[in-house]
Amino acid sequence: MDNLICISMKGISKSYRHDAKTLQVLKHVNFQVGVGETCAIVGPSGSGKSTLLSIIGLLDFPDEGDYLLMGHSVANAQSDELAMLRKSEIGFVFQHYNLIARLSVLENVALPLRYRGVDRASALEQAMQMLGRVGMADRARFKSADLSGGQKQRVAIARALIGQPSLILADEPTGSLDSETAREILELLLSIQKEQRVTLLIVTHDNQVAHLMQKKIRVRGGRVEEMGASVL
């Protein structure tokens, strides 16, 4: 059944050093997320949600514990294998969009394919299709700086999904948007999530967002606990 598990964490711990002190952010964290599942990560500010997401996204590494991503053991992987896994399996969506301002919308979306060695013409063609899917085809030639927040997040979603990853990691993706735009962005993410059967993890402060996810986990005091739908 292992092939049905997207994320498996066992005994994951992570500390940061501040001057002479050690701050233990995650303490022996255990949890699993199935392939195609949606999961909200909630918890107070500073509790370690972004740290957890960085470890899941292979941007940071635990001090101890076992992390399997799509059945691949991360602890034993070489750095080039990790870079491959990150590029092929994971799409990121951030609160502040993280688009490259000097590139056009189309070029931003094509970038993950270019990093994988896809030729420019083919990458741009696929990017155009993806922009159509998120309702942004008519802005393809714009610079990202000239878009509204909601439009930037649509472009960021297209960029995250163009490589057909198995996992989307979204860190407060609606945190900078008004409530109406936030709802539209969430609906877009969830509809593409269903189409592509991609696993989706969202860090959120918004109870309504969390309620739309199948699984909810709370990070608190370094521990991760799974919650029932009514506990939030």
Ligand SMILES: Nc1ncnc2c1ncn2[C@@H]1O[C@H](COP(=O)(O)OP(=O)(O)O)[C@@H](O)[C@H]1O
């Ligand atoms: N790179 C880092 N170096 C040192 N401390 C960090 C680093 N990243 C996060 N921290 C600390 O770890 C704790 C958890 O941070 P974070 O994961 O960003 O929390 P959250 O996303 O839940 O607000 C905070 O106290 C933060 O200051």
Ligand SMILES: [Mg+2]
């Ligand atoms: Mg955070």
